[in-house]
Amino acid sequence: MNSNIAVMADEDIVTGFMLGGIKEGHPVKDMDEAEKTLKELVSRNFSVIITTEKIGDALRKTINKVTNESALPMIIEIPDKTGSIRRESDPMSELIKRVIGVEMVK
Template sequence: MSSKIAVMADPDTVTGFMLGGIKDGFPVIDMDEAGVKLKELTKEYSIIITTEKIGDNFREMIDKISSANALPMIIEIPDKKGSVDRESDPIRELIKRVIGVEMVE
């Protein structure tokens, strides 16, 4: 697996990341297509940035991928509408899994 970064999100978020220098952006229009695309991206990219909304739709798949290997790292960010209220924070869980330390607020 190469050390490539991809963004899979709504078109506005993808455009923002591409303006920021990310070369591989995949706009999501249909959630069914997003699931297929996410599986494809996990084979080629070491970091996949997606939105919390997409992450929530594919939670089981993302958890399975993340628990099996350190890479690809799937990072969920808020979309243009803001952060989703959650019981647990995926970024906090990712940090705990990667470095073995729980962050305290």
């Protein structure tokens, strides 16, 4: 497992991360392309994959399958340019709870 980070999102977010130093950026236009790209990034053994909350929600089954099978890659969901999505459960809190065994309390 290498220690690379990849970002998969819309073109603006990918560009921003690449300007910040991320070398692997994959802009996606629709959810079919996003799912194919996610599977490719997982197969390439990235340690961290950053995507948007909207993509994460659309690919929840695939993301849950990947994260339940192994601690890596960590799939981190960030808000897109329209802002954060209100959710009943926070995927990042669930990831922290699963990995370190501690529940984050607000």
